[in-house]
Amino acid sequence: MIPEISALLTPGFPVIQAPMAGVSDSSVVIKATQAGFLGALGAGMMEPETIQKESRNIRAATSAPFCINLFVLEEPSSNAPDLAPLTWLTDLYAWHNIPFSVPEKCAPSFPAQFEAVLAEAPAVLSCTFGQLSKDQIAACHARNIAVVGTATSTPEALAWADAGADAICAQGIEAGGHRGSFLTAQDQGMGLLPLLQEIRSAVSLPLIAAGGIATGSAILAVLALGACAAQMGTALLPSTDLSLPSPYRKALLNKPFGTDTELTNAFSGRYARGLQNEFLRTSRGKATLPYPIQNALTQPLRKVSAQTDGEHLSLWAGQAVHLGRDISLAALAETLKKELLDASQTLKKQWLSALS
Template structure:
């Protein structure tokens, strides 16, 4: 193995501020953002989703070269396909006019595992302080292998059943994600409506579990942090709050949309962009396709990738996945450190 570092296992008590910068796949999460948050007393996170194992390794090494503070890496857990060929073809046909509008071809709707084995191999080699999982939780052998390397393992859960499954497989802590959160829901079930119990309700339902709980969903101010801590969380995880950070890799059109609350007046949960439930600013693409989009991740994610890339390049927010939590209007532009301090209890 290449970088055999085995430090003291992470503890939430080691954080100066009980705030985690959520991993945001697709560009916003950068090594610079993770470094800035971790160095300032929070817990910065890298998003390995949509990245190759080699790219994830480069990101981890970049963070490690710039800070000695703990940081985390998040992986998407692959799941079996849920979409039929016919449903996929029907949705592709409905997207054809949108692709023609931007002069692009739709992507190949393949089912893949997001370089799962390669990423696990790299994590066991590099042993970052914290690793979290979304969309499901690995079997206990994988979890135990990471823990033996000194890695602190966090499961993203949205209800009690998922929480108990994750704990049975060896999770050290639970990131409890409420429906207020922006971006993809972390539900283990890839199709069907996600749980609607608010964050504070889920935290209450899990309060009897003897495990650290992280509150995620709608955290945009110090008051939100204080309230989550008061109902049982040991820390909060904020994603949308960091989308406008100077160090974030958020697309310019996405940044501008977050700063235009008079234009984008609400968020909604949709599967039109990826085939999985995710919350974003309600726009024209959602209005056109919410009625005909099937479940089917990652096939639909790959299908719409060229279309979304073209919309971003053209500065067209109405055809782009503008992930955002319900309190996006309370976000601020500035350095990651200033945003982190604004969330501190």
């Protein structure tokens, strides 16, 4: 039987740990699941064999359901990319004294990743960057896998509903990391609250809310707007249970209120939201190549920067970054539960007072 998303959530705590590629590996999913979140493996950049290994690590540690997330990508072109417009990037490589080259392979094969997910049969497959076909969704259903499609607009939500998805993840413009857009412009979009209301008026499927959710009050807000769950990523990043490069963690914890985040496509070729650093300032207005080529070209630079000052590292974070907490996932879950309950009780009192 294909599971309903609401049935996979912890009673009283309808929160999903966001599937952050490069961050949410099996160790994070296990700890998130044990804390009460619905855990999600960020497998978008994993080879099929790694997806299998990570899935089995999760199953060895917990019997709880979990999600796997994939990037829906077309097969790459065999044509060599034109690197002439990327002198700004090669200059950065020269500054770091590291060689610049084009890798033979820029990303895993999506069809192979998809087959690996079918073989592992997690409770949920969530997708971003593109859309599964009806046949692919039917193949998931045959393995009792629920399908969640990411939508940054109502047309995208309608497209997923028409294809047969079981739920929609509505991603607001506030969200950290990559935009999941596939029909609408990646660098534009609605805030989560208007987006939720608009999609809710057009689609009857269960909705998962993502973007700028960092407190129990925010969880209550999206539930009030018709979401069945909140998906949280940036709020989990400072947790002591996540292994982040030191400059990334320091940046997350030391940003004051009002800190600006910015959408950029310079790291990966797709727009993503992150904290400002020297790389973002240098790359503004510069030419980039499409994902995954640009992503592969900047990977060595990011790897070196992760070991130094982080000025050329992708510091993905959403607009609520300053609300992050330096605690374990278990402690965060308990805090969010209390905040959610307190917010619910406060709202009830205010409502009753307004009626009297």
